[in-house]
Amino acid sequence: MSNLEIDWTRCDGHGLCAELLPARIARDEWGFPLLAPSAVRDDELIDARRAVALCPALALRLEAR
Amino acid sequence: MTAATLDAPAASTWAIGTPRLLAGLDRYGSLDHTAHLAAHGPLPPTDRARLTALLDAIALAGRGGAGFPFATKVRATPDHGTVIVNGSESEPASRKDRTLLRRTPHLVLDGAIAVAAAVRAKRVTVAVHDDAAAAAIRRAISERHDGRRVRVELVAGGFVAGEARAVRRALDGGPAVPPGRRIHLTQRGTLLSNVETFAQVAVALRLGPHRFRDTGTHAEPGTTLLTVGGAVAHPGVVEVPLGTPLGIVLSAAGAGIPQAVVIGGYHGTWLAPQLNSQLSHSTGLGAGVISVVDGSTCALGELARVTAWLAAQSAQQCGPCRFGLPALARDVAAIMRGADSTAALHHARAVDGRGACHHPDGAARFVTSGLQVLRTEVERHQAHGGCGRPTLGQLAVPA
Numbered sequence: 001m002s003n004l005e006i007d008w009t010r011c012d013g014h015g016l017c018a019e020l021l022p023a024r025i026a027r028d029e030w031g032f033p034l035l036a037p038s039a040v041r042d043d044e045l046i047d048a049r050r051a052v053a054l055c056p057a058l059a060l061r062l063e064a065r
Numbered sequence: 066m067t068a069a070t071l072d073a074p075a076a077s078t079w080a081i082g083t084p085r086l087l088a089g090l091d092r093y094g095s096l097d098h099t100a101h102l103a104a105h106g107p108l109p110p111t112d113r114a115r116l117t118a119l120l121d122a123i124a125l126a127g128r129g130g131a132g133f134p135f136a137t138k139v140r141a142t143p144d145h146g147t148v149i150v151n152g153s154e155s156e157p158a159s160r161k162d163r164t165l166l167r168r169t170p171h172l173v174l175d176g177a178i179a180v181a182a183a184v185r186a187k188r189v190t191v192a193v194h195d196d197a198a199a200a201a202i203r204r205a206i207s208e209r210h211d212g213r214r215v216r217v218e219l220v221a222g223g224f225v226a227g228e229a230r231a232v233r234r235a236l237d238g239g240p241a242v243p244p245g246r247r248i249h250l251t252q253r254g255t256l257l258s259n260v261e262t263f264a265q266v267a268v269a270l271r272l273g274p275h276r277f278r279d280t281g282t283h284a285e286p287g288t289t290l291l292t293v294g295g296a297v298a299h300p301g302v303v304e305v306p307l308g309t310p311l312g313i314v315l316s317a318a319g320a321g322i323p324q325a326v327v328i329g330g331y332h333g334t335w336l337a338p339q340l341n342s343q344l345s346h347s348t349g350l351g352a353g354v355i356s357v358v359d360g361s362t363c364a365l366g367e368l369a370r371v372t373a374w375l376a377a378q379s380a381q382q383c384g385p386c387r388f389g390l391p392a393l394a395r396d397v398a399a400i401m402r403g404a405d406s407t408a409a410l411h412h413a414r415a416v417d418g419r420g421a422c423h424h425p426d427g428a429a430r431f432v433t434s435g436l437q438v439l440r441t442e443v444e445r446h447q448a449h450g451g452c453g454r455p456t457l458g459q460l461a462v463p464a
Contacts, residue, residue, distance in 0.1 A: 008383035009245030
């Protein structure tokens with residue numbers, strides 16, 4: 001089981017993560033990510049890893065729990 | 066009445082019941098080492114096993130606001146680390162830690178040095194925000210023979226600068242703001258707790274678990290320090306048994322007829338004055354700040370002022386806090402002029418839990434609980450565009 005986590009001190013609200021993982025990440029009125037509260041499912045892992053790798057601010061992490 | 070009295074250099078002190086931490090302060094302005102020993106007696110020696118057994122027996126919770134079990138922290142701290150006494154006290158209305166540092170510094174040092182001995186720490190650092198506290202601790206160190214490993218550091222001020230990880234970062238030469246990643250201080254050999262926690266340890270070592278439990282409640286034995294302010298005749302730092310009813314504290318402080326009470330500071334909670342509710346750390350006492358708002362001031366104006374101050378305290382690191390808290394402050398100001406609560410409640414939810422530290426969560430709790438307690442005031446402002454009362458600043462904010 002894994003969770004997406006945001007380093008809020010790094011996130012600039014580019015929004016790429018929300019485009020790559022629309023089922024899991026929405027954006028608030030300022031463009032910052034809103035995460036779904038549940039753990040990342042196995043079938044979402046590839047997309048989640050891609051979102052983590054492509055975050056321009058290196059603010060998104062996938063943490064095992 | 067305004068809260069300006071709390072800005073005086075030294076807060077007055079009083080107690081309900083027998084004072085423990087504040088013992089001797091009714092006779093002395095501050096306790097030098099001789100007066101300290103006369104008031105408290107010598108400090109018994111301890112080691113890791115005995116200290117953790119004592120801390121378990123008295124269920125001591127950290128007194129900086131989060132209430133983490135101190136025994137757990139001591140257990141998790143490896144040998145040869147650092148003990149940090151967090152004296153930053155960045156909660157604006159709080160004066161208890163500065164009072165301990167300035168007026169009974171040896172009690173704080175006793176606790177810190179005993180804990181350091183138990184975990185075989187290499188060093189004790191007392192981190193403070195103000196010169197008077199630093200001078201008092203330096204003087205106290207020079208009066209004792211066991212203070213060689215203790216140093217005093219002045220660290221930057223600011224509300225979020227008092228957060229544990231921000232203090233550690235500032236002491237390491239970094240910026241005094243919380244880091245973005247979760248870090249466990251104890252695993253890195255740092256045992257950090259609030260000033261009062263160490264003073265409680267010094268009291269507990271002398272009393273032993275049974276006498277320590279003579280006062281307070283079963284779940285939370287002993288006493289706690291409060292900083293009582295706002296619309297009261299006798300503001301100051303007060304030592305009370307845990308479990309004391311709020312009404313007893315308010316009448317002893319000379320509060321008139323409260324409109325609302327803010328418990329736990331500006332990350333805390335607005336309450337309707339329920340006079341029989343018992344003060345406890347498990348129900349939001351936080352760092353012990355109790356601020357009274359009476360009927361002579363515009364309570365929504367007080368809420369708006371503090372919310373604007375909280376927005377200004379953002380370290381500007383995290384987007385939801387940086388943009389969300391100013392939006393929240395504008396919403397609350399609009400409510401004062403007659404808007405409804407919808408936008409403010411929406412923005413409070415929008416910032417909650419979305420930052421590197423708990424500043425946005427605390428601000429959200431402050432505003433949400435305030436609007437709940439003041440809902441008839443919100444309706445009155447909606448109906449009349451105001452309440453006709455001035456905002457007196459009973460909830461003090463730093464200039």
